[in-house]
Amino acid sequence: MKGTVQYDGSSSEPFDIRSGVKQGCVLAPTLFGIFFALVLKHAFSTATEGIHLHTRSDGRLFNLARLRAKTKVRKALIRDMLFADDVAVVTHTQQELQSLMDRFSQACKDFGLTISLKKTNILGQDLEAPPVIAIDNYELDVVHQFTYLGSTISNNLSLDTEIDKRIGKAATTLARLTTRVWENPKLCQDQDGSVQRLRHQHTALRQRDVGNIRQAREKTEHFSPEAAQTALARPCSSHEDDLIPKAILYGALSSCKRDIGRPQLRYKDVCKRDMKAPEIDTEAWEDLAADRSRWRSTLTKQLKAGEESLLSAAKDKRARRKENCNSNSAESIHKCDLRGRDCHSRIGLFSHRRRCSSRADT
Incomplete structure (x- = not known):
């Protein structure tokens, strides 16, 4: 095998390549x-x-x-x-x-x-x-x-298989800490506490990843800063125009059309949804993302405000639920005259009276 070296428009004489x-x-x-x-x-x-x-x-x-x-x-x-x-x-x-x-x-x-x-x-x-x-x-x-x-x-x-694999790898890594950390008498309490905090963070991430992220967020009524920062796609917006990630994010397929009705969400659709949740301006976010420090501070501020709003809404919902429970425990107007049973609703009282009438006739 022979090779040459090319530099500044000129080439060297061919030479043998005997080893790699x-x-x-x-x-x-x-x-x-x-x-x-x-x-x-x-x-x-x-x-x-x-x-x-x-x-x-x-x-x-x-x-x-x-x-x-x-x-x-x-x-x-x-x-x-x-x-x-x-x-x-x-x-x-x-x-x-x-x-x-x-x-x-x-x-x-x-x-x-x-x-x-x-x-x-x-x-x-x-x-x-x-x-x-x-x-x-x-x-x-x-x-x-x-x-x-x-x-x-x-x-x-x-992504179910990918999530299961990542959870398995994380669980294996934590299991290896049994003899090195959890049962190690040479570690002080502060060091053990630091590892415990990391373990709790892993558990929280695992619970978030097991189910659908959006459903888990709605169920726990809590924002996920990590998921939001990942979904906001700031790194792709700062790439050069000829790089593939930015071309895909800012582009669309030339020959394909989306299904009529409600098609599946694209990555950019998820980004927009996650921006609207903490009330980030979807029209001016690119100007904001150009400044990294300003972007991080704004994102942290909006996510914190969003968490406070969700907590406040959860407290109001809990208060209304308790109020409904207390009102239901009061004296009901849908009560059977024959047996004194509380039927809670008009249709329930109507059905109960029919059964009571048939039993009374027999």
Whole structure:
């Protein structure tokens, strides 16, 4: 194998490459990333398959009319996502994915790479029948779940499996602290208390993650600052315009339409809902998020005010419930004349009188 060094438009003489970098060298992933990027460029340079978006970063995130412009909207294509020696290829249809797999297989052969067919899986979302994709006459396995970059992706777009795995990992980590912390006589009381506080925080997060976040918040009548800060999408708004996360957040699919009626909420819809809950201005939040310190202080202030409002509403609701209980315990006007039974309502008294009359006749 021979190589050359190119610099400032000139190239060196070809030289032999007799050895690669050592295992664990920091240059290895960088060099392979460059090499693999060239493989993908060679494979998909003329391909048009993939996920087509139209996006526009100027204007407001929640302004739906900004994507209707003819000149200011930018088109983006999301086809392959590369990380180290793993690559994920996404398309809309089975035919498009098979075409990309054929291109990728041929490019790997051209560059001397071998695809690990047993580790390559197919995952389809919202499909009536499982897709059939083959590489060199080898049919790839279709899975319902797939772990990519440490996160579990499901074919039903559910996070239940991912949440269960994270809870299990956290529980395992806490169990390991039994001999090192809980039963360690050398730790002082303050140190043990610090770990206990962390444990209580984990328990609270676990209870929040087990069920639906919104239902849990309504049930416990408590704001979750961590969930709100995550959902407000400030990091994506500060990204460069050509980065994929911002293009997805500020864009929409070019060829697909949402279902009529009440379709599922998108990520931006959840962000807007979570902003309205603590009364954050959904029209001016991007200007506020540009200043990190000001954004954090405003978010903390609004979340605190929202918590106080929810607590006040909960107290009023509890007071009204107690008042209703006290009023129900008073003398009722819906009482049976024959047996003296309190029926609590007019329809209940009517039904009871019919039964009493039939018993009296017999």
